[in-house]
Amino acid sequence: MDFPICPTWFLGFDAIFELAFAIVAFTIALFAYKVYRYSGVKQGRLFAASFTFLGIAYVLQSLFNMLTWRNAHEQLCSALRISSVAIFQDIMIYSFFLFLILGLVTLFYVTMKTKRQRLYWLLVALSFATIILSPHPLVASYLVALIFYLWIFLHFVQNYSRKHKRGSLLVMFAFGLFVLSATQFLFGKTGGILYVLAHIFQLGGYVLLLVNFYVMKK
Secondary structure: OOOOOOOHHHOOHHHHHHHHHHHHHHHHHHHHHHHHHHHOOHHHHHHHHHHHHHHHHHHHHHHHHHHHHOOOHHHHHHHOOOOOHHHHHHHHHHHHHHHHHHHHHHHHHHHHOOOOHHHHHHHHHHHHHHHHOOOOHHHHHHHHHHHHHHHHHHHHHHHHHHHOOHHHHHHHHHHHHHHHHHHHHHOHHHOHHHHHHHHHHHHHHHHHHHHHHHHHHO
């Protein structure tokens, strides 16, 4: 499987960024679940589930990149008695894809405010199939992510244009940064600096989401 080009000086830092994404995602999930417990609104539970899935995806991605940085894939496979390093790497990467898709589709599903469960599972199946059947699954995963991020971004652009609320503005800018991040990841193989920018944009997006939830909590 092809991997994006990471500058040598950024090795290890990418894993730290992804761990930060996971921490923020889990924090948002916890807050959303508390809102659900207090209000009983089903959307809160789904919102919590979406960011829990994303948090798990980032933990897997961070672990994979940390092992790559430390050249520890073989040692871990030996400790776990896994005969093939390539198989172990594929399991981690495809597990990351699965949780990423579950998180994005759930977030999309909540944003659409629909109760059609068949649509949810159809989107999960189509998105995951697009990735695993692609000759370049990593590129396909970022393309799928870009489509979901772009749709949610446009939704909040429309939402803010109608209501002019600060929360909608922060979420709109957050998903705008996610769109930029997915775009940079998509073209990250052409130059290492794009890989770095993708992490910076993504971190900015999660910081804005965290600020929005902090403001809501107050």
